[in-house]
Amino acid sequence: MNTDMSMVLPSIASRLMATITEPEPVVAIRMLIAACLDQSSSLRLRLPEVKQLFARFIAAIMRERTDALEAIANSVEKQITALSFRPFTPRQVRQILGITNQERLFWTRDGRLHQTGTILNNQRGQKFRVPVYCAERIGWLSQNPDMIAAWRDEDARILTQEGLSDADLSS
Template identity: 30%
Template sequence: MDVTHEGEAISVRFVPNTDLTVGSHRRASQSIRLVRTQLKRFADAVETKDGGVTAHFLMADMNAVSDFISRIDEKLDRLRNEKITIKMLEEILLLTPLERQRWTKDGRLPAAGNSYIDRGQKIRLWTYSPDVVARLWKNPEIIENWRKADLASGSASAGQSD
């Protein structure tokens, strides 16, 4: 977070970085909502624009604002460490559902756990480590090599999805 201080007024600006979002628009939106909600509790004015949130504290004590920002940073750290859902994974790595399923099943894309949703019955969904996803996102050649290997082995049609 960027903090500017002019007289008794303090401005705080948050724009999610790729370290937090790993390229996910969903996670970026989630982080902006989290920060905006927290800032609205104490700031005199909060605005969301240009892919981030800005808060203005008019008669603020810098120590109090710093403590407040530290608490928000702790919440963002928890978000950063949350496991990645299948929809986020597919968005971040530009995978088809069939690629994700095949690569999870054969171990190339290790699942980090499960989450469950209740749709009349419990449905298990894989979740993925943010560190593994970040590594793959930063090294897209890994996924390209997986696709080439699948094509060479004749399982390329399994990677196609409507």
């Protein structure tokens, strides 16, 4: 399994600062974005947020506020690193992997999907815990849809052998 956590992202801040001296800094930044996305499947799954972080730096370059560039570059690096490790919620897992909630629940219970913890959600004054899933694992599964297909085939085989329904698996 390709482990995003073992692939430490390149030092983004120093590379961002180096783009200032490039003849085409925006092109250089786009290349850096592509390099980050190539190294981290969890960042690819959060592309809009990644683009927004780098857009801050590009805007600063365009304003020619060089005094603030290093601070912004360091901030972008910290945020990109945090973003690459931020776990996914059940809704995000379903959307990314194209699975049903029933499949998510069953695969979590039997250990195929690893829940990494919970977050506290406050909705309309009510607090409740939401399970979260490892960004690295979900990123890997999104790149290996054959694994999801194999899990579905295995579930279908079990259902057929035991004469169960889909509802029986999730209970």
